[in-house]
Amino acid sequence: MNHETTTEPNTVASQRSLDELAAAHDAEDSLICEGCDRSCAWFNDAALRGEGISVGYEDRLIIAPMDVALPEGKVTSIIGPNGCGKSTLLKALSRTMPTRSGAVYLNGTAIASLPTAEIARQMALLPQSPSAPGGLTVKELVSYGRYPHQKGFGRLTDKDHEIISWALDITRLTAFADRAIDALSGGQRQRAWIAMALAQDTDLILLDEPTTYLDMAHQLEVLELLQSLNRDQGKTIALVIHELNLASRFSDWMIAMKDGSIRAAGTAEQVMTPSMMKEVFGLEALIEPDPWTDKPSLVSYRLAG
Amino acid sequence: MFVVLIAAAAVLLWADINAGYRSISLEELGQILSGQASQSLTYTLIELRLPRVLTAMLVGIGLAVAGCLLQGISRNDMADPGVLGINAGAGLLVAAFIVFVPAGAVASEIALPVLAFAGSLAVAFVGWRLSIVRGVSSPKRLLLIGVALATGLSSVTSLLMLQLSDGDYAFVQNWIAGNIWGASWPNVMLLAVGLTFLVAVALFFARTLNVLALGSQAATGLGVNVRRASEGLLAVAVGCSGLCCAVGGGLTFVGLVCPHLARRLVGPNFRVLIPATVLVGAVLMLAADIISRTLLAPNEIPVGLVAAVIGAPYFLYLLAKS
Numbered sequence: 001m002n003h004e005t006t007t008e009p010n011t012v013a014s015q016r017s018l019d020e021l022a023a024a025h026d027a028e029d030s031l032i033c034e035g036c037d038r039s040c041a042w043f044n045d046a047a048l049r050g051e052g053i054s055v056g057y058e059d060r061l062i063i064a065p066m067d068v069a070l071p072e073g074k075v076t077s078i079i080g081p082n083g084c085g086k087s088t089l090l091k092a093l094s095r096t097m098p099t100r101s102g103a104v105y106l107n108g109t110a111i112a113s114l115p116t117a118e119i120a121r122q123m124a125l126l127p128q129s130p131s132a133p134g135g136l137t138v139k140e141l142v143s144y145g146r147y148p149h150q151k152g153f154g155r156l157t158d159k160d161h162e163i164i165s166w167a168l169d170i171t172r173l174t175a176f177a178d179r180a181i182d183a184l185s186g187g188q189r190q191r192a193w194i195a196m197a198l199a200q201d202t203d204l205i206l207l208d209e210p211t212t213y214l215d216m217a218h219q220l221e222v223l224e225l226l227q228s229l230n231r232d233q234g235k236t237i238a239l240v241i242h243e244l245n246l247a248s249r250f251s252d253w254m255i256a257m258k259d260g261s262i263r264a265a266g267t268a269e270q271v272m273t274p275s276m277m278k279e280v281f282g283l284e285a286l287i288e289p290d291p292w293t294d295k296p297s298l299v300s301y302r303l304a305g
Numbered sequence: 306m307f308v309v310l311i312a313a314a315a316v317l318l319w320a321d322i323n324a325g326y327r328s329i330s331l332e333e334l335g336q337i338l339s340g341q342a343s344q345s346l347t348y349t350l351i352e353l354r355l356p357r358v359l360t361a362m363l364v365g366i367g368l369a370v371a372g373c374l375l376q377g378i379s380r381n382d383m384a385d386p387g388v389l390g391i392n393a394g395a396g397l398l399v400a401a402f403i404v405f406v407p408a409g410a411v412a413s414e415i416a417l418p419v420l421a422f423a424g425s426l427a428v429a430f431v432g433w434r435l436s437i438v439r440g441v442s443s444p445k446r447l448l449l450i451g452v453a454l455a456t457g458l459s460s461v462t463s464l465l466m467l468q469l470s471d472g473d474y475a476f477v478q479n480w481i482a483g484n485i486w487g488a489s490w491p492n493v494m495l496l497a498v499g500l501t502f503l504v505a506v507a508l509f510f511a512r513t514l515n516v517l518a519l520g521s522q523a524a525t526g527l528g529v530n531v532r533r534a535s536e537g538l539l540a541v542a543v544g545c546s547g548l549c550c551a552v553g554g555g556l557t558f559v560g561l562v563c564p565h566l567a568r569r570l571v572g573p574n575f576r577v578l579i580p581a582t583v584l585v586g587a588v589l590m591l592a593a594d595i596i597s598r599t600l601l602a603p604n605e606i607p608v609g610l611v612a613a614v615i616g617a618p619y620f621l622y623l624l625a626k627s
Contacts, residue, residue, distance in 0.1 A: 057439065091522070094525075094526060095525065096521075096522045096525045096526065116525065116528050116529070116530050117528035118528075119528065120526065120527050120528025121528070123526075124526060125522070125523070125525070125526030126523075126526070127520060127522035127523050127526065130519060130520060130522075130523050131519075131520060132518075132519060133518045133519075133573035134573065135568065135572045135573050136572070136573050136574070137572070140515075140572075140574050141519075144512075144515055144516050144519065144527065145527070147512060147513075147515075147516050147527040147528060147529070148527060148528035150512060152509075153508065153509060153511070153512070153576075154511065154512030154576065197526075200527065206526075
């Protein structure tokens with residue numbers, strides 16, 4: 001099936017080149033990116049954006065009021081130390097955690113005004129370390145991705161079957177379709193969940209730490225899959241990730257967080273700097289261009305004195 | 306798999322109809338159906354055996370489905386109507402009725418099922434409300450609160466029962482252990498209609514249960530309003546178990562073990578799991594009913610005890626194997 005036709009061609013934000021976005025950021029002589037708030041020209045064209053969103057309980061603020069935007073048609077990584085609020089930000093943007101202030105806009109529409117099933121037809125979410133009931137097969141899990149498109153008793157239509165086999169195919173799981181999820185390796189399992197998100201047939205996919213607990217080869221496998229989904233299918237992808245070199249290598253856009261606020265945002269070259277490493281992670285870092293990819297790469301680091 | 310289960314249910318249904326003082330042959334069944342049999346034989350089948358056997362079967366189905374739904378909503382394999390305190394709530398009201406309402410004041414055939422049903426709903430509602438913290442109900446909290454409620458209510462029931470005469474005490478004790486005492490055609494019809502409706506609703510939401518089983522975050526991501534879906538399905542489960550409690554007493558084990566057995570047979574997809582659970586519930590309760598009525602005939606053992614005695618070892622075996 002020609003699945004490309006079901007994804008809209010990238011609109012304004014991605015037509016604007018990354019260089020342009022980056023230039024807007026260079027103009028600001030500050031690590032805290034002023035270009036990512038609502039004064040920025042591309043902000044309103046973002047696939048998903050939060051305006052003045054904050055998250056917290058009683059007197060504890062997990063995320064201070066912030067503006068944040070995920071550029072359309074790009075891969076965005078959210079990085080930061082443990083407890084910095086990066087997963088919370090992703091949850092707030094994906095309506096799985098209530099915000100205390102502000103509003104989230106999905107393709108320009110406030111998500112608070114959209115039915116949750118409608119949001120699910122536009123945005124897929126892969127939670128951190130998801131778990132499937134024992135004995136559930138890969139194909140069944142992937143078919144659950146069709147939930148927001150189904151009606152009535154939920155019999156799968158021809159179109160559902162088509163999209164499910166496409167999702168299995170693109171994640172190279174067709175041979176494992178009838179295998180139980182709990183019998184798969186960690187990397188295969190993560191691909192099965194990604195296939196479920198793909199079956200949801202959305203332009204935007206959010207992933208909370210999709211590479212955590214995977215070995216290096218499986219991390220690469222997952223990220224290359226996400227990259228190809230972005231390049232070949234035009235999907236907008238945002239992920240929370242701990243591995244900085246992989247984030248640098250695979251993302252068009254990076255957001256660095258600390259203590260519940262954004263400290264830097266921009267291209268890998270703009271964000272992966274010794275000063276960001278010091279401010280956000282408290283590390284003195286040696287960063288060089290990766291000889292293979294030219295992306296900034298963390299060569300060595302030590303605790304900042 | 307479904308063919309095997311349906312066949313097993315049919316065989317047990319026939320065996321259960323035949324279990325008892327007077328067995329009925331297929332030939333006689335034909336005579337009864339065509340109206341040629343003697344009045345006493347017809348009476349035995351239509352007025353005594355059938356309501357009893359059908360009640361047992363329906364109660365098994367209802368409790369099994371209730372357990373299946375509760376395990377799905379809470380994502381906990383230990384959930385069943387007993388653990389949520391639903392039975393204990395019904396038991397308390399039944400005991401209170403027998404203690405405080407003088408015999409004969411109100412027809413107990415009507416009052417007891419109504420009270421049992423009301424008690425089930427009330428406890429489920431209280432447990433659900435208490436489990437909501439910061440606007441979110443966690444399944445784990447719901448189960449812990451259910452266990453606490455069940456324990457608390459059972460002790461109050463025991464306290465009340467101390468004031469009962471031997472006969473009444475035995476009745477309440479039997480009720481709590483799970484005894485089909487409300488077997489009559491009106492009850493069978495009520496159960497059949499109520500359960501058909503509730504099971505149909507459960508089947509309609511099978512795909513929502515499937516998605517809920519992936520965890521509340523994934524379910525939200527897929528477009529489920531987790532709170533509203535859980536509340537609705539909880540109401541269906543409580544309705545099922547409340548109905549069964551009303552005529553079958555405090556049967557506990559069926560709701561726990563049947564969904565497990567069904568999951569072993571057909572896997573975790575609720576679209577097939579719910580029908581399989583229905584059949585497993587019917588099979589287990591019919592088997593238990595046969596034993597309960599024949600083992601110490603003419604005396605009857607509470608069917609709940611029999612279900613637990615056959616169910617428990619198998620359940621332990623399953624747990625040890627996995």
